[in-house]
Amino acid sequence: MSDEKTKDNRRYGMVQVGIPVGSLTKPIFGRHGFAGGAMIVDWPAIVGAAVATYTLPIRVRFPPNERTGGTLEIKVANSAFATELQHLEPLILERINGYFGWAAVARLKFRHGPLPKRPAAPPPPAAQVSDRHVPALDRVEDPDLRAALERLGRHLGGKP
Template sequence: MSADKTDKDKRRYGMVQVGIPVGQLTKPIFGRHGFAGGAMIVDWPAIVGAAVSSYTLPIRVRFPPNERTGGTLEIKVANSAFATELQHLEPLILDRINGYFGWGAVARLKLRHGPLPPRSKPAAAPLEPKAEARLDRMLEQVEDPDLRAALERLGRHVAAKP
């Protein structure tokens, strides 16, 4: 390699961990919205809990000029009813967010109403053949196809629990 090439011009050959190039790609995008690296978006369910995260999505953090504290977190909320509940939970959510960052990064929430993007459901693990046969035997007498499908989902969920 010639001496005039910089580190950015170097190419990587062979296998590279996916997290390295993905982080380099997403950092500028998340940075424009005030999220350093996007970890807050990924960890949103862990920060605010499953119930709140199922109706909300963080959009951006806006900080006062030349500051990195006392920001405003914009959150998209799925419906007005939950927005009202979110206003009551604001002090608790702010505590959790600031605890996540380790400093007083966010001072207030700004709510935006709108539909949330669809979230993919994790695929159910296949049942063992013995459990599959047992579930089929239990459902063979159910004639209504909608009821059968609902009971099958419930049965798979229960059978998958350790």
């Protein structure tokens, strides 16, 4: 009977990736105060892209037997931005606590150091100029305008 029950739970040998990954990462993130690691993943959405570029949450430390009034330790790329973050602390705390849904974090603690390399965004695809626009240039009577439009089309298409 237990084999039959296992098959039903596993959907004939297949398991959603999120289930085992969550059970693997929860102990690791839990040691640092991040319940499931969602705060790390959602960090740019929580604090904004500008702040997330120069920061990374490291851990949340709560008072003993409490889940409120914690201290969030943040790694900051440089001292100049750490000074800026001190001025933004009330706003950042408001956004973090809004994310949690309660007053989870009461203060921020900054640690200076290099951030791990993040994967670069892929370059935007080059615009393709279709051949259907070439006959339209034949209708342009002004030679200077036609030459300018051809150059524009080559530039947009990535052709020299």
